Amino acid sequence: xxxxSGLLDSLVLALDPLVLxxxxxxxxxxxxxGAIPGISSVMAISLLLPVVYPLDPLIGLLILGSIYxxxxxxxxxxxxxxxxxxxxxxVPTTFDGYPMxxxxxxxxxxxxxxxxxxxxxxxxxxxxxxxxxILAQVSLMFGPQEFFWLTxxxxxxxxxxxxxxxxxxxxxxxxxxxxxxxGIDPYWGSPRFTFGERSLIAGVDLIPAxxxxxxxxxxxxSLRPAAAGAAPNLADDQGTALKLVLRNLRTRWxxxxxxxxxxxxxxxLPGVGAPIASTVSYNETRRWDPRPERYGKGAVEGVVASEVxxxxxxxxxxxxxxxxxxxxxVNAAVILGALLSFGxxxxxxxxxxxxxxxxAFIIGLLISSLMMGVLGYxxxxxxxxxxxxxxxxxxxPSILVFAVIGSYSVSNSIYGVAIMLAMxxxxxxxxxxxxxxxxxxxxxxxxxxxxxxxxxxxLIAQASNxxxxxxxxxxxxxxxxxxxxxxxxxxxxxxxxxxxxxxxGDVS
Amino acid sequence: xxxxxDLTMSLGLVAGLGMxxxxxxxxxxxxxxxxxxxxxxxxxxxxxxxxRSGTAxxxxxxxxxxxxxAAGMRDLLVVSILLFVYVAAITVSYVTATVLxxxxxxxxxxxxxxxxxxxxxxxxxxxVSGAVYVCFVLWLGVYLPF
Numbered sequence: 001x002x003x004x005s006g007l008l009d010s011l012v013l014a015l016d017p018l019v020l021x022x023x024x025x026x027x028x029x030x031x032x033x034g035a036i037p038g039i040s041s042v043m044a045i046s047l048l049l050p051v052v053y054p055l056d057p058l059i060g061l062l063i064l065g066s067i068y069x070x071x072x073x074x075x076x077x078x079x080x081x082x083x084x085x086x087x088x089x090x091v092p093t094t095f096d097g098y099p100m101x102x103x104x105x106x107x108x109x110x111x112x113x114x115x116x117x118x119x120x121x122x123x124x125x126x127x128x129x130x131x132x133x134i135l136a137q138v139s140l141m142f143g144p145q146e147f148f149w150l151t152x153x154x155x156x157x158x159x160x161x162x163x164x165x166x167x168x169x170x171x172x173x174x175x176x177x178x179x180x181x182x183g184i185d186p187y188w189g190s191p192r193f194t195f196g197e198r199s200l201i202a203g204v205d206l207i208p209a210x211x212x213x214x215x216x217x218x219x220x221x222s223l224r225p226a227a228a229g230a231a232p233n234l235a236d237d238q239g240t241a242l243k244l245v246l247r248n249l250r251t252r253w254x255x256x257x258x259x260x261x262x263x264x265x266x267x268x269l270p271g272v273g274a275p276i277a278s279t280v281s282y283n284e285t286r287r288w289d290p291r292p293e294r295y296g297k298g299a300v301e302g303v304v305a306s307e308v309x310x311x312x313x314x315x316x317x318x319x320x321x322x323x324x325x326x327x328x329x330v331n332a333a334v335i336l337g338a339l340l341s342f343g344x345x346x347x348x349x350x351x352x353x354x355x356x357x358x359x360a361f362i363i364g365l366l367i368s369s370l371m372m373g374v375l376g377y378x379x380x381x382x383x384x385x386x387x388x389x390x391x392x393x394x395x396x397p398s399i400l401v402f403a404v405i406g407s408y409s410v411s412n413s414i415y416g417v418a419i420m421l422a423m424x425x426x427x428x429x430x431x432x433x434x435x436x437x438x439x440x441x442x443x444x445x446x447x448x449x450x451x452x453x454x455x456x457x458x459l460i461a462q463a464s465n466x467x468x469x470x471x472x473x474x475x476x477x478x479x480x481x482x483x484x485x486x487x488x489x490x491x492x493x494x495x496x497x498x499x500x501x502x503x504x505g506d507v508s
Numbered sequence: 509x510x511x512x513x514d515l516t517m518s519l520g521l522v523a524g525l526g527m528x529x530x531x532x533x534x535x536x537x538x539x540x541x542x543x544x545x546x547x548x549x550x551x552x553x554x555x556x557x558x559x560r561s562g563t564a565x566x567x568x569x570x571x572x573x574x575x576x577x578a579a580g581m582r583d584l585l586v587v588s589i590l591l592f593v594y595v596a597a598i599t600v601s602y603v604t605a606t607v608l609x610x611x612x613x614x615x616x617x618x619x620x621x622x623x624x625x626x627x628x629x630x631x632x633x634x635x636v637s638g639a640v641y642v643c644f645v646l647w648l649g650v651y652l653p654f
Binding site for chain 1: 510517518527528531532538541542553554560584587588595598599602610614617632643644648652
């Protein structure tokens with residue numbers, strides 16, 4: 001009863017008109033930030049940190065949380081409309097989102113991403129509200145070995161992505177990981193693969209590299225005068241698209257449940273983050289689908305799976321932060337900084353001991369997630385689709401300037417821009433020989449995480465003189481089985497296709 | 509052209525990954541475990557891709573070269589040169605460099621050299637440069653030389 005009345009008090013706090021206005025503005029701002037390639041939500045909330053300190057704690061925390069929530073949705077807009085992921089977690093959204101745009105189904109894709117973000121965001125926040133103490137304990141069951149296999153599970157998606165040309169897909173993934181190895185070894189401190197070039201010691205920054213790979217390579221492709229005249233069409237209207245999306249969500253509720261679960265669980269694991277959540281979710285949705293061959297060609301479920309998971313991990317990433325003081329990712333770490341500055345201490349007593357503030361913050365995040373649906377439908381989608389009306393001759397160079405300055409802003413130096421240029425030209429040439437940006441990008445994102453966890457696991461194995469610890473822990477075993485299944489399913493599909501093609505040839 | 513590019517790129521990848529693998533072997537264990545495994549596997553894949561590209565190139569050597577990829581490479585060269593000049597010029601003056609870069613690129617892509625089109629391109633270049641400046645410098649606090 002105490003918990004219920006506490007929740008009611010917090011609800012009253014969160015429904016204050018000023019709080020609601022703050023949530024609406026911050027969510028919209030977050031969605032815009034997420035849609036601009038090169039600007040991350042971390043950058044935006046870090047910049048706002050000094051601004052929120054003097055404010056009322058609830059309003060300050062909700063500004064940061066709502067921007068985080070909005071950005072995880074906003075990144076889908078540029079991924080769908082321009083094939084440029086606003087943040088690394090939107091990479092899987094491009095796989096089906098952009099083909100849908102090319103098919104004249106941009107609004108359907110945008111609405112699917114919006115619905116997925118709203119549902120995923122709400123589920124993640126509800127998990128935070130009702131089970132944060134129990135779920136925080138789950139994160140403690142994961143060690144480096146489990147994190148390593150989880151990352152490998154994300155990497156196995158490369159096999160699924162490249163079922164058309166497995167060799168080049170895997171090579172692309174390998175190239176991505178190899179590029180991520182350049183620079184100072186984070187564990188041993190020695191420079192590697194720099195070939196005497198001093199500037200490479202700093203390594204390859206992820207954001208400029210992804211901007212080059214996805215943005216510059218895409219822009220170079222569209223700048224060819226032959227392609228510059230052709231703009232993706234916007235044939236579908238919003239009402240019809242909404243009906244299609246709602247019908248799809250009703251029939252494919254399994255995608256929502258599975259992706260929400262994946263998003264929350266991966267969110268609570270410190271250091272894993274949204275890119276793995278969206279990648280694993282996309283991969284699992286494809287694997288469990290009766291017609292996996294549709295993915296990568298405009299399957300709306302692919303967009304939903306990616307967006308549900310990346311928004312569900314928002315609530316998930318706040319669970320260990322609020323319950324144990326361990327932030328799930330950098331965004332959660334910045335919010336933890338704000339929480340501490342307002343005099344709140346993370347822990348099991350946070351919900352009861354903060355005078356309703358912690359509960360009001362969580363309810364505010366739920367409102368942000370739901371408000372995103374209204375704002376997205378009425379405002380954000382309508383505005384963002386205007387991009388498609390801009391002729392490619394003006395759009396592509398303008399995006400290029402945003403990408404250049406976005407890369408520059410990462411380290412306030414030309415080094416980031418140089419990385420973007422090198423990766424863009426490499427991405428353009430690789431695309432010409434059949435190696436897509438997606439596997440290279442996944443390798444770049446997941447490679448450093450895989451190396452970090454692999455090194456920790458090896459050190460543990462050496463210390464305990466038992467290499468079996470890398471493979472034989474129960475959760476690791478489950479993850480290894482999932483990895484094998486993930487690699488085997490596209491291979492089996494290919495073999496089946498070949499056998500049926502041969503049989504058809506024999507019959508004819 | 510595409511097959512020749514495929515073969516050239518594949519051989520380039522083999523060379524690059526080969527150099528990385530050689531360096532990976534010089535790193536002391538256990539620091540080299542992960543790099544050696546990943547680079548070694550990638551090298552094997554690149555060798556397989558190179559063999560496949562080489563076979564395709566030998567088989568289809570007599571086929572007429574397509575002119576479309578050549579045009580694509582010319583555009584890549586022009587845009588890359590413009591980009592390199594722009595990036596170098598940003599450190600001197602963001603506004604001047606951006607307006608000139610956008611104007612040049614709009615004009616190159618549109619291939620319309622009429623006075624009205626040029627004036628329109630210049631106006632759009634000014635507006636976009638201003639929008640980027642407001643977004644990054646005034647809004648997000650990124651330092652750019654005016």
